[in-house]
Amino acid sequence: MVTNTEFHVPEWDQGDRLRKALKSAGLTTTAMAEYLGITRETAGRYMSGSARVPLQTLRLWSIRCGVPLEWLIHGTVPDELSDA
Numbered sequence: 001m002v003t004n005t006e007f008h009v010p011e012w013d014q015g016d017r018l019r020k021a022l023k024s025a026g027l028t029t030t031a032m033a034e035y036l037g038i039t040r041e042t043a044g045r046y047m048s049g050s051a052r053v054p055l056q057t058l059r060l061w062s063i064r065c066g067v068p069l070e071w072l073i074h075g076t077v078p079d080e081l082s083d084a
Contacts, residue, residue, distance in 0.1 A: 015049040017072050019063035022047075035064055 033043040044049035062069040070078050
């Protein structure tokens with residue numbers, strides 16, 4: 001029985017969104033790294049949050065995974081897509 005009525009809703013950070021985008025596109029970290037021309041380790045650092053992701057890399061990640069760039073950057077869905 002749960003007696004604590006306080007709940008915590010975790011917020012996704014950029015690394016979480018990068019991983020979710022990869023998974024939803026059916027891509028591996030290795031495949032994305034090859035597409036971007038970076039090492040698998042660098043892609044891993046982006047997803048762990050230990051390295052800043054350049055804007056151009058975010059753009060390419062967005063395109064390859066088919067997710068909105070705004071969602072990768074800010075976690076928001078553009079207005080024109082929110083009703084779709």
